Amino acid sequence: MAATLQLQPVQAQTAPVQPALPDFTQLVERVGPAVVNIRTSERLKANPNMPELDEQMLEFLRRFGIPAPNQRRGAPRGDDDQPQRRGVGSGFLISTDGYVMTNAHVVDGADELLVTLTDKREFKAKLIGTDARTDVAVVKIEAAGLPAVKLGDVSKLKVGEWVLAIGSPFGFDNTVTAGIVSAKARDTGDFLPFIQTDVAINPGNSGGPLLNMRGEVVGINSQIYSQSGGFMGISFAIPIDEAQRVAEQLRNGGRVIRGRIGVDPVDVSREVAEAIGLGKATGAMVRRVVEGSPAEKAGVEGGDVIVKFDGRAVEKASDLRRVVGGTKPGSKVSLQVFRRGAYKDLPIVVGELEDEKPQRASEAAPKVAPALGLTVSDLSDVQKRELKLRGGVRVDAAEGAAARAGLREGDLILALDNAEIASVKQFQAAIAKLDKAKIVSLLVRRADAVNIVLLKPGR
Missing domain, CATH: 2.30.42.10 (PDZ domain)
Structure with missing residues (x-):
């Protein structure tokens, strides 16, 4: 008797279902038009005593983490042939009538602000106000019927959630990058509980929005942590609820009022x-x-x-x-x-917190470097933090050789003859050792520009 062969259907093995990656396309199409490019220009006073920086000095700046100035050969000049420093950043429309939120450091010191929309329209912008403590600024363009973002609820943001950044890194407009929330309420010593993400943020992204998957702004991209100057997987955003409180005060009065005990x-x-x-x-x-x-x-x-x-x-x-x-x-x-x-x-x-202002020479005990014609004072911890400096001294008055070399009140001296200056005491000690027959080089920061000033003691 022949054996009966029964065939059984082969059961197909199903692979485990992998969660699909998020699709950002509709989100970008919806929110992208409300993100703007901000270009700034600042007129610089030409000074023959501030020469071009050579590679050795640029390396010195890098070693101490000081941003190199944009005053190399071929630096842009305005119509009056006056040298200018240009910058680029990002922002986003928070109202249909042209109010734009961005970072304070994007617009700080700018003489002219130019806002470009995604449809290539350009507008000169007016600075409404800035707040250095939170790094929030508001500017205004004269237009109507503009697209505006929707603000989200930061309290609902979760660690591990997908987020998106839109901005102009290195001037490349409307660049989109994505990542996840790495941590919330990250304390960096400022007034803010930063949102930490791994979204790629580079120069030019500052001031742009951090978006959740609903297309709502949950933060303003502001800072990165880096040991190389470039993105290393850690970026920080200002929570939008904190930024909005500041922006409302700036729009209403041009300044932020804070409590103090x-x-x-x-x-x-x-x-x-x-x-x-x-x-x-x-x-x-x-x-x-x-x-x-x-x-x-x-x-x-x-x-x-x-x-x-x-x-x-x-x-x-x-x-x-x-x-x-x-x-x-x-x-x-x-x-x-x-x-x-x-x-x-x-x-x-509760009292009112007054913005800390540098003491004028008449208000502070005299700390003079007579050989150079300088009166200087130490920077406070608040000033160092806001200026992102480890040290330096502030020029309260400049006379004689210092004045002729172009130094003026408010300049910050960061180094003397390639030696970093951390305090007035160190500055005075370094001056005491100077050879009065030799020319002294000072590394000076004015606004966001860093230059070398040469002068001869006692002249």
Whole structure:
């Protein structure tokens, strides 16, 4: 008897379904027209005592992380043959009548602003206001019926979520890059809880929008972390809710008003928390109370740990700076502190934080380099942070040789004879060792330009 052969159908093996990559095309088509290119120009005063920088000096600038000036041979000149420094950045329309949000460092020092839309229309823009502490600026073009972005909710943004950047890196308009949210509320020592991403951001992207997958702006691309000067996978964006609060004040009054209570806060370490009986490392410990400040009047003491401000939890020092800064001056709020093993509520009236301004020579103790004809002063920590400098001294007055060489009040001296200057004390020590028969070279920053000034001591 022949055997019966039964055939069974072969079951096809199905590969696991891979999640599809996001499609950004519709998002870019919808939001792209609201992203603008911003070109800036600044007229520079020609100075025969500020020569072209050679390769050795450019290498010196790179070594100390100082941006090289745009004053090489062939630098652009205006119609009056006056040398100009040009820059490029990005921005986005936040209203249909022409208000544009961007970074303060994009427009800082510019004499002329030119905004270009994706349809190639160009407009001269008016600067409405800037805020150096948050790096937010608002400019205005005269037009109507423009496309405008929709602002998103940063609180709903999740780590690992896809995000998109549109901008003009290196002047390449309407460039789109994508990545994910790497971290939220990243503290870099500023007033802001930055959004960290791995979206490729390069010079020219600054001021452009960071978008979620719904096409809503969740941040302004502002900074990168780099050891080479180029993108290394870490970029930072200003949360749009923080930026919008600043932009509204700039549009309404041209300046930002912030609260102040007058304390110097630091984070609480785990060891300190255990030692004082706090239980966990949270809050902002008061290292110093400013004399005559709202905090002193409210009874705040050095060593207090501020755990709540106006009912909001304070987990670290940067939290306190942000919530106080965002409170309207004159507001009466409750401050909860942990002091000697117990919690205590203190009523406090919030004061106003005044923008820190460099002291003029008449206001500061004289710190003079008579051999060079200079009166100089140290930079504060706030000024160094805002200018992104490690050191340097500010020129408060220039006379004699310094004045003839073109130095003026407000210039920043970064180095003397190729040696970096960190403070007035170091500057004076270096001058004391000078050979008065030799010409001295000073590395000087004025606005965003860096140049060499040559002068002879005592002349």
